[in-house]
Each structure stands twice: as structure tokens, then as C-alpha cells.
Amino acid sequence: MIRIVFNQKGGVGKSSIACNLAAISASQSFKTLVVDLDPQGNSSHYLTGMPVRQLDDTVFDFFEQALTISSQRKPVEQLIQPTPWDNLDVLPAHADLETLEAKLESRYKIYKLKEMLQQQAQHYDHIFIDTPPALNFFSRSALIGADRCLIPFDCDAFSLQALTQLLDAIEEMKQDHNPDLSVEGIVVNQMQPQAKLPQQLVEQLVNDGYPVLPVHLMSSVKMRESHQLNKPLIYHLPKHKLTGQFVDLFNHLKEGAQSR
Ligand SMILES: Nc1ncnc2c1ncn2[C@@H]1O[C@H](COP(=O)(O)OP(=O)(O)OP(=O)(O)O)[C@@H](O)[C@H]1O
Ligand SMILES: [Mg+2]
Numbered sequence: 001m002i003r004i005v006f007n008q009k010g011g012v013g014k015s016s017i018a019c020n021l022a023a024i025s026a027s028q029s030f031k032t033l034v035v036d037l038d039p040q041g042n043s044s045h046y047l048t049g050m051p052v053r054q055l056d057d058t059v060f061d062f063f064e065q066a067l068t069i070s071s072q073r074k075p076v077e078q079l080i081q082p083t084p085w086d087n088l089d090v091l092p093a094h095a096d097l098e099t100l101e102a103k104l105e106s107r108y109k110i111y112k113l114k115e116m117l118q119q120q121a122q123h124y125d126h127i128f129i130d131t132p133p134a135l136n137f138f139s140r141s142a143l144i145g146a147d148r149c150l151i152p153f154d155c156d157a158f159s160l161q162a163l164t165q166l167l168d169a170i171e172e173m174k175q176d177h178n179p180d181l182s183v184e185g186i187v188v189n190q191m192q193p194q195a196k197l198p199q200q201l202v203e204q205l206v207n208d209g210y211p212v213l214p215v216h217l218m219s220s221v222k223m224r225e226s227h228q229l230n231k232p233l234i235y236h237l238p239k240h241k242l243t244g245q246f247v248d249l250f251n252h253l254k255e256g257a258q259s260r
Contacts, residue, residue, distance in 0.1 A: 001257055002117050002127045003184065004146040006170075009162055010133035012154040013189035015042040016223055018130040020243075022047075023232030024250040026088035030125035033080065035059065035117070036093035037142055038132040042227075044092035047083045049230035052095060057081065060094035066112040067103055076116055085235060089124075101137045110137065110177075114145035135169055143173040148184040148257070153205070153212075155190060155198035163210065184253060185213035192219050215249040218242050 005018040018034060026032040036043040037059065041052030048055070057079040065073045080091050104110075120127060129146060131139040143149065149170055153159055167183065174181045188202055205212050220242045226233050233243040 001125070001148065002121055002129070002146045003148045003150055003253075004129040004131060004139075004142045005150045005152065006131045006139055006143065006166075007152050007159075007162075008133055008135050008139075008166060008169075009154070009159055012133075012159065013152040013187070013217070014038075014133070015046065015130050016227070017150065017152050017187055017189065017217070018128040019043050019046050020226075020232050020234070020246045021250050021253075022126065022128045023085065023088060023234045024247055025126040025128075026085055027234045028250075029087060031123065032088050033120060033124040033127045034088070034090045035127060035129045035142075036090060037097070037138040038093050038130055039095050039097040040132070041093040041095065043130040044090055046227055046230055046232070047088065047090045048081060048092065049084070052093065055081070055092045055094070058092045058094040060097055060100070062091070062116065063097070063100050063104055063109070063112070066109045067100065067107065076120065080120075085232075093130075097138065098136075105137050110141050110144060113138075113141040114178075117145040140173060143170060143181060144177045146178070147180055148182055148253075150184050150253075151186045152189045153186045155188065155192075155201050157197075157201065160201055160205070163205075167210075183211055184256070185211045187213055187249065188216040190219040191216040213249065213252065215245055215252055217245050217249070 005014045022032045022034045034043055044052050061074055061079055062076055080089050082089055129142045131142055170183060192198055222237055222240055222242060226236045229236060237243055
């Protein structure tokens with residue numbers, strides 16, 4: 001199963017959700033890969049502990065190779081890095097990724113990522129793609145290559161306005177390029193149970209018929225701590241409430257996928 005975690009809005013929890021769901025998947029003995037397409041490299045850093053600039057083999061090489069006709073290609077398997085955790089690998093991002101964007105676009109390389117993901121899906125049970133906060137070549141490539149899309153929502157009124165636009169953009173990608181893509185759901189993140197406004201926003205989403213997933217993720221300082229320690233929550237604090245919510249969310253997605 002190939003999942004993209006996407007929202008054009010920055011800071012809504014894309015990287016946190018992609019990495020923590022991936023870590024839970026790996027902890028349940030599923031072979032799991034995180035593909036980081038965001039030049040900020042937050043997921044790559046979170047999962048490897050390495051500064052992104054120090055990573056030699058990255059998804060940059062994959063896209064650069066897509067632009068060259070050379071027999072000396074590095075297979076993707078050599079670009080994928082192990083993490084300190086069993087069953088969890090990452091194809092890291094690179095800060096210069098955007099320098100390739102115009103060339104990739106003009107030379108119609110939008111399907112290259114899909115080809116690669118489909119090959120990797122033969123080796124991995126679950127692939128999670130982290131995306132930049134933009135609908136650009138890389139996030140569109142990922143929407144073309146994925147089976148399911150998760151949309152983090154940070155309970156903010158501006159995010160609510162942007163959701164319709166976002167769902168329309170995803171629907172357009174589905175119609176034009178990837179009929180297999182489905183929106184798996186909106187992941188409510190940074191939920192503060194005591195605060196009224198977020199509750200009302202989520203209720204409004206549900207009443208308006210948006211596909212809100214039933215498991216909500218609470219706001220906790222432990223998330224930031226987990227990033228700082230480069231340790232996903234399932235390894236850092238397996239018994240914490242937020243970790244439990246991530247486990248419930250992963251299990252919900254897994255069961256939903258099986259019953260289709
Ligand atoms: N449930 C949560 N509770 C508390 N803090 C959170 C939670 N989820 C995410 N955060 C924090 O919010 C910030 C943004 O999260 P994250 O980097 O995952 O978002 P993003 O959508 O990937 O951002 P960007 O668009 O910049 O890539 C981080 O500092 C992260 O630690
Ligand atoms: Mg991110």
C-alpha cells in the first residue's frame with residue numbers, strides 16, 4: 001500500500017504523521033519505507049538522526065538520473081537508507097531537490113516516481129510519502145504514484161477554507177492521471193480536547209460530509225521532544241496517549257484497506 005501524506009499548508013503535521021505511522025507499521029513487523037520528497041528533509045532527519053546535508057544518497061539522485069541517459073545508474077535500492085529501527089527504511093530528501101523541478105517538468109518525468117514506487121511496493125508492505133507544503137512537481141508525482149491520500153488537518157479556520165481547494169486538486173489528479181487514488185481521510189491533528197473552536201471545526205467538517213477519520217491526534221509536547229531525539233513515538237514513549245492514538249489510526253487504516 002502506497003500512501004501520500006499531503007496538505008499544501010505548512011506545519012500541519014505531514015512529516016510527523018508520515019514518520020509515526022511508518023514507525024508503527026515497522027513495529028508491527030511490516031516492511032516499511034518512508035519516501036521524503038520535501039527539500040526541508042524533516043522526515044529524513046527525524047528517522048536517521050543525520051543532518052540532511054550529510055546524506056550522500058538521496059531521492060535527488062533518483063530524479064537526476066531520470067534526466068540523464070546513462071548506463072551507470074545507481075539502483076534505488078542503493079539510495080534507500082536503513083534507520084535504527086527494524087523494518088524501517090527511508091529514501092531521504094535533499095535540499096537541492098527544487099533545482100531539478102523545471103527540467104523534470106519540461107521533460108515530462110511526472111510518471112517516473114510512480115514506476116519506482118511500484119517496484120518498491122514489491123519489497124515493502126507499506127510505503128509512506130512525505131510531501132512539501134506545495135502542490136508542485138514532487139507532490140503531484142506522489143499523487144500520481146500513490147494508492148491512498150491522507151490529509152492532515154490542524155483544526156485551524158484557514159485550513160478549513162483550503163480543504164475544498166485541496167480535495168478538488170486531488171480529484172483532478174485522480175481524474176487525469178491516477179484513477180486508483182482515493183482519499184483515505186482527513187487526519188485531525190493537534191486536537192485540544194478542552195478548546196471549543198477546534199471541536200466546532202471538526203464537527204462542521206463531519207456535518208459537511210468531509211471524510212474525517214474517526215481517530216483524532218491530540219496536541220502534545222512529546223511530539224516535538226520525539227523529533228528532537230530523532231525517535232518516533234512508538235520507540236520513544238510507547239505508552240503515551242498520543243502514541244496510542246497513532247496506533248489506533250494505523251490499525252484503522254490497515255483494517256479499512258483489508259476490507260476493501
Ligand atoms: N500532535 C502534535 N502535537 C504537538 N505538536 C505537533 C503535533 N503534530 C505536529 N506537531 C509539531 O508541529 C510542527 C509541524 O509538524 P510537522 O513538521 O510534522 O508538519 P509538516 O506539515 O510536515 O510541516 P511542513 O509543511 O513544514 O513540512 C512540528 O514542530 C511538530 O513537532
Ligand atoms: Mg514536513
